Amino acid sequence: MEVVVVLLVLLAVVGVIALSSTVRVVKQYERGVVYRFGRVSALPKQPGPRMLVPFVDRMTKVNMQVVTMPVPSQEGITKDNVSVRVDAVLYFRVVDPVRATVDVQNYQFAMLQVAQTSLRSIIGKSELDDLLSGREQLHEGLELMLATPAAGWGVHIDRVEIKDVALPESMKRSMARQAEADRERRARIITADGELQASQKLSEAARTMDANPSALQLRMLQTVVEVAAEKNSTLVMPFPVEMLRFFERAGAGPASPAATPPAEAPPATGAAPATPAVDAADDRAELPRATGPQIPDPRTPEE
Structure with a gap:
């Protein structure tokens, strides 16, 4: 039992x-x-x-879920000879489990290695500006490079994205100086454009005031009101330049003709011939100087 x-x-x-x-x-x-x-x-x-x-x-x-695989940072030299370090992230999933287990020993490790080599290849074919701003095209290129071997392993690539681009410090400083110079250039252009527009408006205002002189007087009164609004003890009165020119022309007057010596009258018939006039200055030169009374010197010769 x-x-x-x-x-x-x-x-x-x-x-x-x-x-x-x-x-x-x-x-x-x-x-x-x-x-x-x-x-x-x-x-x-x-x-x-x-x-x-x-x-x-x-x-x-x-496992048929989407696998998120970070691609380690890869160093490379871009097409324009700039040394960079780039890392990316890969999203993929298995669509054929039989091929993923039979055709490849470890499909995740295989995808990691292919992603690293493809990332190095895309760095060498791209320029620095493409890595920084034109990443959409690089993502498409990486996806195409990974899709060919992945299809044979029963893996579908959902998307590939470049996560970060590390630049040398010297390149960062150069790019900062370039950006600063570009901003300064745009600021100067904007300032010059503003001055041009202001000059055009001032020119139109000047033509309007020239056609209507009363507008200049109104503008002067507006300036006086603006100055008086500050509660200053000193009042600055603008003086029109045209008025100064008016006074200048009035002070000069018409040009007087040069003085001409009077014409000599012909001698009368039977009159004695006129004696030549003696210059008064010559007469004064010939006359002896008047001398006053001499005062004797009280000092003796011995002194």
């Missing part, structure tokens, strides 16, 4: 072990690849409980 009980216990244990090895549960995000005597089944097992032949079938579960 005891022997029968021991046999029943052994059969129960063997049955439990066989049942545990026979029934396998496949989750919703997984697919089961079954090997029967080493040969893979063409169709993978769908989610749910699945029965396997004990000691005959072996099943491998493959």
